[in-house]
Amino acid sequence: MLDVRRLHMLKTVAARGSISAAAQSLELSAGAVSQQLAALRQDVGVDLLRPDGRTVALTEAGRVLLEHADRVFAAVEEAECAVAAVKGTVGATATLAALPSTVARIVAPALTALGADHPQLAVTCLVTDQAQLRELTLGAVDVVLGQRYHHLPETTPKGIAVSPLLDDPLLVVTAEHGGDERPVALRDLATHHLVVPPPATDCGQAVLHACRQAGFTPTARYVTADIAAQLELARAGLATALVPRAAIDPAAPGIRTAPIGDHPVQRLLFAATRRTGTANPTTAAVVAALRTAARQDRTTRLPPA
Structure with missing residues (x-):
């Protein structure tokens, strides 16, 4: 019978891309993970992983095994939930x-x-x-x-x-002396010094997409995913930021917030x-x-x- 723990190790290695990364997330040694995967390979009689550059990837047999293993994991999870529901606590x-x-x-x-x-x-x-x-x-x-x-x-x-849970819009954040709280047209930010998240992030992609819809490609003066840094740059009057509403303390001094009027980003x-x-x-x-x-x-x- 296949060992569920070994199957979970295989899934973790496939997701993490290496035995060492999987071992770190599982709080085990790389040797222990390798040993368990070798035992799983012996159980099924076929290679389950193959080298893929600096990482490892599933073989076809490994992929098929994990498709079945996912159903096993789901059944175990369902059993645990059913017992917890009976306990009711x-x-x-x-x-x-x-x-x-x-x-x-x-x-x-x-x-x-x-x-x-x-x-x-x-x-x-x-x-x-x-x-x-x-x-x-x-x-x-x-x-x-x-x-x-x-x-x-x-x-x-x-x-x-x-x-x-919540629809959370991005707000235009400037220094407190930078304007009022009326909606701001995104196209009007084309001439602003902007602080934006890196384009590889979800928020960075959202800002880039919205700005292009408004007719311009933003030229970022500052690039950071750190919202505290974005707010500090806005507070200092060095940049205009686009920050999710839930990330802003409404009592924070020195900043002014306004909604985006023409191309809202949520x-x-x-x-x-x-x-x-x-x-x-x-x-x-x-x-x-x-x-x-x-x-x-x-x-x-x-x-x-």
């Missing part, structure tokens, strides 16, 4: 992956509420921009607070359930979990807390979208 641990721009206004209030409502639940929060949904599919996290810009194609992996914030037929009380509690925090965030006194 929120568990002791959960792991949440969240975007940095959501921490202050959504994640922190949600975790505070969870601590009050479910004091036995310890939530580990991973704050990262990178590959959150992949971590969910690998079982490294239980809930993802992610984003999708409306104009970009949806790329939700198979087996992931998404619960919309991201959907969502909570994602692995899809199961039976709801897991623990992940359901985390998602509910995120939903409540997002709902409360809509009442903050910021310019309308």
